[in-house]
Amino acid sequence: MEFKEITAEEFDLFSSKHEQTSFSQTSSWGKLKEVNGWKSHFLALYDHKKIVGATLLLTKDLPIIHKNMCYAPRGFLIDYSNTKYLKEFTNNIKIYAKKLNAIFVKIDPYLSYQERDLDGNIVKNGKNNKKAFSNLIKLGYKHFGFNLMQDTLQPRWIFITETKNKTVEEVMAGMDSKTRQIIRKNERLGITTRELTYDELPLFKDIMQHTGDRRNFIDRPLSYYQNMYKNLEPNGILKILIAELHADKLIKNLKEEINTYQKEYDDRKYKHDEKINIMNENKYLQKQKATENEIKRVTSKLEEIKKLQKENGDTITLGGILFLIHGNEVVSLVGGSYEKFMEFQSAYTVHWAGCKYAIEKGYDRYNFYGITGDFSEDNPLVGLYLFKRGFGGKVVELIGEFDLVISKFWFFVYNASFKIYHNLKNLKSKIK
Numbered sequence: 001m002e003f004k005e006i007t008a009e010e011f012d013l014f015s016s017k018h019e020q021t022s023f024s025q026t027s028s029w030g031k032l033k034e035v036n037g038w039k040s041h042f043l044a045l046y047d048h049k050k051i052v053g054a055t056l057l058l059t060k061d062l063p064i065i066h067k068n069m070c071y072a073p074r075g076f077l078i079d080y081s082n083t084k085y086l087k088e089f090t091n092n093i094k095i096y097a098k099k100l101n102a103i104f105v106k107i108d109p110y111l112s113y114q115e116r117d118l119d120g121n122i123v124k125n126g127k128n129n130k131k132a133f134s135n136l137i138k139l140g141y142k143h144f145g146f147n148l149m150q151d152t153l154q155p156r157w158i159f160i161t162e163t164k165n166k167t168v169e170e171v172m173a174g175m176d177s178k179t180r181q182i183i184r185k186n187e188r189l190g191i192t193t194r195e196l197t198y199d200e201l202p203l204f205k206d207i208m209q210h211t212g213d214r215r216n217f218i219d220r221p222l223s224y225y226q227n228m229y230k231n232l233e234p235n236g237i238l239k240i241l242i243a244e245l246h247a248d249k250l251i252k253n254l255k256e257e258i259n260t261y262q263k264e265y266d267d268r269k270y271k272h273d274e275k276i277n278i279m280n281e282n283k284y285l286q287k288q289k290a291t292e293n294e295i296k297r298v299t300s301k302l303e304e305i306k307k308l309q310k311e312n313g314d315t316i317t318l319g320g321i322l323f324l325i326h327g328n329e330v331v332s333l334v335g336g337s338y339e340k341f342m343e344f345q346s347a348y349t350v351h352w353a354g355c356k357y358a359i360e361k362g363y364d365r366y367n368f369y370g371i372t373g374d375f376s377e378d379n380p381l382v383g384l385y386l387f388k389r390g391f392g393g394k395v396v397e398l399i400g401e402f403d404l405v406i407s408k409f410w411f412f413v414y415n416a417s418f419k420i421y422h423n424l425k426n427l428k429s430k431i432k
Contacts, residue, residue, distance in 0.1 A: 098406055
């Protein structure tokens, strides 16, 4: 067997066909990370001139101590159950990392640990990758732990909706009734989605800034989104969709709806008064009252939209999501919405647009990305899971994060320093 560096083109060709591939195991992702000070290395293990394992390995210099850390985002692209190949790959990665003066190599394989269902319950006799986990431990990888919250580099718990060989109607049938109702209501309101261009990125940044202020997290700078777009969009990996409300069209529709109700009311009254139709008086009055209430409801909504139009113009941006598309999935990476337009629940519309894209383009799944693995009602983050659960699908518990330690001493120093830094950062956030 032979272990060596390969070109970005050779790596992408192998990565594109591998079942564990993700947007973070592409040369485009490597180029993006180089903007933030990382270096990209493309490595492969050959068996009789055939690649049997490969990885994008990112390295970054650690200040002060001038050592390197290595990270294979979403792990090596290899059969982790094949002890022979995994051992050979690991031994060579160790040698390579030592030459780079690295402290450790971090991986978080894109493998499920054990199969789970819609409610997060373990599927009896379901598929698992416990052999892969065992192989990594035997080879000296240190496991971060079976964490429930989002405290690893990438989420260990995600939620996916399967779209492989399914129609739009079939996927919608798998949703809960509330989710379907909101999606259809937004369609009736005329809320639409469209893709942003590079020049419109400040609009997405504004959405994320407002969301960060509301949810108490620090958003990335505009340059971060610009660099993502430059490196990923040309290769079809990145797509940003926003939801828009078109006030002029909605006002027109609401007026037509009022006219329809008014015509129904007047027609029923005429037939009643002229005794054209003999009606039960109580039923007649009930129907008229119900129609009056509908007229009042729609009229109230009309005035509300007119006010929004006056304050915000004809086209009102409600929210948006940044998607990453690669391999067999469409991933909803980050998104947000404006608080003053929360009543329109635009996240349902944008996620549904992402789902439909996955269905229509033949992807296997729509990945809602991170959730918490704590499904109890008193978990403050359970609402995030419940929202995504409404679209139908299943919980995916990934195998977790591992460190292959190269230098035990510096690994101890790094972890101790990182813990102090993390605690100070949390303290600073609480003080603010």
